[in-house]
Each structure stands twice: as C-alpha cells, then as structure tokens.
Amino acid sequence: MSLSRRKRRFLVSAGLVLICLAALSGWLRGDRAQLLGMARAAERQNPAQAGSNEKLRELLVERYDILKKILESYKSWLESGRGDPSGLKDATVAMFHAEADLCLTDSDRINVYEKLVAALREYEGWTERQAAAGRVTEVAVAQAKVARLEAQIRLEQLRLAQGTSQ
Numbered sequence: 001m002s003l004s005r006r007k008r009r010f011l012v013s014a015g016l017v018l019i020c021l022a023a024l025s026g027w028l029r030g031d032r033a034q035l036l037g038m039a040r041a042a043e044r045q046n047p048a049q050a051g052s053n054e055k056l057r058e059l060l061v062e063r064y065d066i067l068k069k070i071l072e073s074y075k076s077w078l079e080s081g082r083g084d085p086s087g088l089k090d091a092t093v094a095m096f097h098a099e100a101d102l103c104l105t106d107s108d109r110i111n112v113y114e115k116l117v118a119a120l121r122e123y124e125g126w127t128e129r130q131a132a133a134g135r136v137t138e139v140a141v142a143q144a145k146v147a148r149l150e151a152q153i154r155l156e157q158l159r160l161a162q163g164t165s166q
Contacts, residue, residue, distance in 0.1 A: 060101050067095040085127065086140065089147055092119050096151075106162045113155040120148035 071091040077083030096116035103109040124144040130136040 057102075060098070064095070064098040064102055067091065067098050071095045085123075085130070085136065086143065089120070089123050089144060092116070092123065093147060093151070106158055110155065110158050110162065113151060113158060116151045117148060117155055120144070120151050124148050 071088070074083055074088040074091050078085065078088055093116065096112055096119070100109045100112045100116075103112060124141070124147075127136055127141045127144040131138055131141045
C-alpha cells in the first residue's frame, strides 16, 4: 500500500513539475517581446547597483537560481530526446539576462554577454546541423541567428559604453 502511495505522490509531483515547465516554456515562447523588453529595461536600470537593497538582491539571486535550474532541465530533456530546442534557447537567454542583472560593473556584464553569445553560437550551429538533417526548419535557424545577433548587439553596446569595442 505504501509503495502505491509513493508512486502516486511521485507521479503527481512529476506531473506538477512538467506542467510548470511547460507553462514556463509557453510563457517564454509566447511573450518573447515582453520578456526581451523587460530584460532590456532591467539592463538599463541595472538593479544590482542598488546594492544596498538586500531584498532586491535576494530576489535577483532567487530568479537567477530558478532560471539556471530550468535551463538544466531543458538540457537534460534534450539529451534524452525530449523537449523543445527553442525552449532551451529561451531559457538560456533568460538565465544569462538574470545573471547580467546581478553584475555590479559593466566589465562583469560584458563577460556575461560574451558567454551568452558563445552559447547562442553553439545553439545556432546545432540548429544548422539539425536543419541540414531535416529535423528543424530554416525558420528555427533564422530565429537562432536573430537571438545571437541580439546578444552580440547588446554586447557591442556595452563595450562601446565602456570604450572597449572590439
């Protein structure tokens, strides 16, 4: 009896996790413009510079930790042959934006955006290989390129603001 009870609890818990992740995936995919707008507004405000506000810092760290776990889940899903590759891209972008919000200096933000560009280049290459094999559409490749370009543009804007454009 206790075994079946454990199984039910496990199945309910697993179902809730999947529902939450699916809802987040839909939210990330459905409201990209809103998500990117919020991320850009957060970059301009640089909330981490309000370092004296411990509550804000705690919230930023909590958001980053959650997004990092979501990204890890997407990676494991894809490795097991399940999941949505565009969800991985969205989770990657959101996690790196959250990390950038935690940065106190432009140099640190530049380092984060360099990592984001590298991750999106890798994702772009993956989508190109998948398109060549007929597994994804050319639209997916174009979306991957746009995501990488947006990150590169933001990186160059940060470098220009700091005077270290390359």
